[in-house]
Amino acid sequence: MPFLQGILSLALASATLAAKDDLSHVKPLIGSTNGGNVFAGASLPYGLAKPVADVDGQNTGGFSTDGSNVTGFSHMHDSGTGGNPSMGQFPLFPQTCADNVVDKCKFPKMARATPYKMGSVDAKPGYFALELQSGVKAEMTVSRRAALYRFTFPEEMTADGSLLDPLISLDLTDLWDSRQNATVSVESEAGRIKGNGTFLPSFGAGYYQAFFCADFVGAEVKDSGIWVNDRAGSEPKELFVTRGFNNFYLQAGGYMSFERPVDGVVTARVGVSYVSTEQACSNAEKEIPDPLGGFDKLRQSAEDAWSEKLEPIKITSGGTTDNMLAAFWSGIYRTMLSPQDLTGENPLWQSDEPYFDSFYCLWDAFRAQHPLLTILDPQAQSRMVRSLLDTFKHEGWLPDCRMSLCKGWTQGGSNADVVIADAYVKNLTGIDWELAYNGMVNDAENEPLEWSYEGRGGLQSWKRLNYIPYLDFDYLGFGTNSRSISRTLEYAYNDYVLSIVAKGLGKGDHTRYLSRADNWQNIFKEDQTSFLANGTDTGFRGFFQPKYLNGTWGFQDPIACSALATFCSLTSNPSETFESSIWEYLFYVPHDIAQLIKFIGGPKEFVARLDYFHESGLADIGNEPVFLTVYEYHYAGRPALSARRAHSYIPASFNATYSGLPGNDDSGAMGSFLAWSMMGLFPNPGQNVYLITPPFFEAVEITHPETKQTAIIRNVNFDKTYENIYIQSAKLNGKPYTKSWIGHEFFTEGMTLELTLGDKESNWGTSKEDLPPSLSDGIAQDEMQVA
Known part of the structure; x- marks a missing residue:
């Protein structure tokens, strides 16, 4: 019996290694420009959470290799769709403020847009990373209903020689600015920002609500508050925002700045839900219980999930390129x-x-x-x-098309x-x-x-x-x-x-x-011609x-x-x-x-x-x-x-x-x-x-x-x-x-x-x-x- 078990274990290990080798061929950036509109970020199979960098160019799937600017890192997307850009709610944006003055940071979407270094993009199943021209490196991996980000800030000095503090803002918007109203609540002692928003579907009728819960770890919170348009302040800590009048789209959200950690890394865990803010927080806590030390383990878990899905197929290439x-x-x-598997996330x-x-x-x-x-x-x-x-x-009715x-x-x-x-x-x-x-x-x-x-x-x-x-x-x-x-x-x-x-x-x-x-x-029509x-x-x-x-x-x-x-x-x-x-x-x-x-x-x-x-x-x-x-x-x-x-x-x-x-x-x-x-x-x-x-x-x-x-x-x-x-x-x-x-x-x-x-x-x-x-x-x- 032990001998047979050993044979079985060896076969299982061999199959796993073969699947992982197949996974190495997956290139999520295929179709990331020229209208492919693919989602290039991190996801589990059929996963709800889908973090990636959002750009101001071909952004239907969030990110594109068209060389456009990054406007944030958001947590839910669709892949390869037509119509308006889909989802992309509540993007985070990492930056530093000149002289550590919060109002010298850039909060509105177009003001903060920053180019990314083309050679820095790294996309693999369950993982996405790039480096902004500002020097901030962003990495992300994922569970089913939560995203984990690792932002590494460069060493930058103020005029008086002190280090610039990292700041991460959260924007109450989505990819195509369809937000109708939203709320945000900043809890500085807990290092948490949470809230919700009402948005429009990208190719359909009606509206939907989405909820988030963002926790920041690995650095001590120095300041926090809300921002509206291009101004920010540490009071109040809560905000309700509507769409705005006519074409004047109100931009708003929350922020946290941090004492710069020795390694420059600030970690953000973002739980998402369609049910409630409480469920978003619960999703994050259950699925990513160790945000500070669990990034690599979570990434490995995502890779394993993808390897399992690819395992039924085996290819003998015959020298194919x-x-x-x-x-x-x-x-x-x-x-x-x-x-996307939203089982447990349907409030309807x-x-x-x-x-x-x-x-x-x-x-x-x-x-x-x-x-x-x-x-x-x-x-x-x-x-x-x-x-x-x-x-x-x-x-x-049976649906013919359905999203959000x-x-x-x-x-x-x-x-x-x-x-x-x-x-x-x-x-x-x-x-x-x-x-x-x-x-x-x-x-x-x-x-x-x-x-x-x-x-x-x-x-x-x-x-x-x-x-x-x-x-x-x-x-x-x-x-x-x-x-x-x-x-x-x-x-x-x-x-x-x-x-x-x-x-x-x-x-x-x-x-x-x-x-x-x-x-x-x-x-x-049998006699119909065509010219x-x-x-x-x-x-x-x-x-x-x-x-x-x-x-x-x-x-x-x-x-x-x-x-x-x-x-x-x-x-x-x-x-x-x-x-x-x-x-x-x-x-x-x-x-x-x-x-x-x-x-x-x-x-x-x-x-x-x-x-x-x-x-x-x-x-x-x-x-x-x-x-x-x-x-x-x-x-x-x-x-x-x-x-x-x-x-x-x-x-x-x-x-x-x-x-x-x-x-x-x-x-x-x-x-x-x-x-x-x-x-x-x-x-x-x-x-x-x-x-x-x-x-x-x-x-x-x-x-x-x-x-x-x-x-x-x-x-x-x-x-x-x-x-x-x-x-x-x-x-x-x-x-x-x-x-x-x-x-x-x-x-x-x-x-x-x-x-x-x-x-x-x-x-x-x-x-x-x-x-x-x-x-x-x-x-x-x-x-x-x-x-």
């Missing part, structure tokens, strides 16, 4: 920054169920991020689905439906499927008053006309009356995945939703087009809202497609691509369109609707072209540089697209389908965290220059395998897929019986059932 490894592992890492209702926030937004995340979590962290994904269902139970306890704007369909269906067909456990079914039916049948942030609008027309009309007359609810094409296509898919769940649960109404899944066909901006005919006929209530056709230029035209959002340029062109949405029929291919004119024409779309500049690889189009060649019997298309974007658009993302990361959506592509499988979410291409490595192993079975994809004839990227033949568990797709049982049962590669396209996966299933094939309802 370090940059490719860094891009891959960093993509995996970013998929676990959000959604009482529940024993998990509560996750920062679903920002499911329209982006359902396509690749949540399917990736399903194989790497199924327990967390199950808890996220349960959180969505608990939100439905208490608020009446608020309802986010709905971008298209009801995409929680797809996340739920994906969990269902892949057998995630612990989920109340009757409640899930009820939530999905509610989306499909009932229109909310405000469908701008929940449910679906236009349901009366959807049921009567079988499409969403252009300029719809919708008196049941209110939202941005646009996106008639993209909503029609997305609703069709939402109803399809509902039919899958309904049939699996034995519900008789599954046929109703299955019939609605064909509604996309009602807005396909480029210079008048050149693209040569293709047949596109989706808007249709009026009376059944007559409207018009939207197929290239509008593409990468060759003007970006289309919900508000600034609303159109009949959301954030994508008709060209891009042409390929969005995930459940019946076979029928779409027939509409377009057959496989050859479909491939020609895909090629033109990706090679003409129409495709926007920086936005999520493009993801599946990279792999849709599979459905036309040309899986080799999917592999070639993936290599055209990696590493050209996805790489390990600071600007290594083609668009904002959208809470890990871009990272998960990259990870799937490099692993050699890509999901069609909501279905039990993964499309097969060769991995970017010699081999990939994924051990399922629940079944403990290991799935292996191994390349034969792999070469690191990526000349051999075409599958010549395949074996599954040692037997010939010709299908170009595989089901989720590959992961849960631990199968081995061996791909023999060559430098030319072969006939592997090209036969009709080897194509991925589609609804019109008549086999989809059987083959895409539960894994």
